[in-house]
Amino acid sequence: xxxRAYEPIYAVVRQIPPGRVATYGQVATVVGPPVTAQQVGEAxxxxxxxxxxxxxxxxxxxxxxxxxxxxQQQQQLLQQEGVHFNARGVxxxxxxxxxxxxxxxxxxxxxxxxxxxxxxxxxxxxx
DNA sequence: CGTATGACCATGC
DNA sequence: GGCATGGCCATAC
Numbered sequence: 722x723x724x725r726a727y728e729p730i731y732a733v734v735r736q737i738p739p740g741r742v743a744t745y746g747q748v749a750t751v752v753g754p755p756v757t758a759q760q761v762g763e764a765x766x767x768x769x770x771x772x773x774x775x776x777x778x779x780x781x782x783x784x785x786x787x788x789x790x791x792x793q794q795q796q797q798l799l800q801q802e803g804v805h806f807n808a809r810g811v812x813x814x815x816x817x818x819x820x821x822x823x824x825x826x827x828x829x830x831x832x833x834x835x836x837x838x839x840x841x842x843x844x845x846x847x848x
Numbered sequence: 849c850g851t852a853t854g855a856c857c858a859t860g861c
Numbered sequence: 862g863g864c865a866t867g868g869c870c871a872t873a874c
Binding site: 744745746749757758759760761762763764765766768769779782783784785786789790791792795 | 854855856857858
């Protein structure tokens with residue numbers, strides 16, 4: 722995948738609002754096949770050398786276990802945005818997890834919405 | 849070409 | 862819950 726082809730991934734990551742985190746898998750789901758979670762990770766890693774404009778909030782993409790993948794720096798940036806982590810460095814995806822892009826935006830750009838179960842939605846509504 | 853490596857993930861014990 | 866395994870797939874050498 723060429724560097725240029727990462728743009729759709731970056732476009733989706735830019736949709737994640739401050740104070741929220743998305744998993745690599747979630748981003749991959751929204752972008753749609755054939756993009757996989759691994760490729761999302763690859764696209765984020767590429768940001769170490771290339772810095773597209775507008776900026777990509779790479780820190781908001783974490784692994785499915787609720788932990789950052791790149792060290793304390795990333796976790797610190799998220800904490801500044803209001804994302805909580807416990808002593809073990811794990812965040813609660815039910816509270817701070819991204820619920821997916823705005824459905825209208827997704828449709829307009831040819832991306833997939835993120836299906837959230839009713840149970841998860843009610844959980845989020847509690848906060 | 850084969851092999852190794854990576855900002856991944858679901859599953860099973 | 863941690864740990865191992867297999868699957869996944871692009872890149873680099």
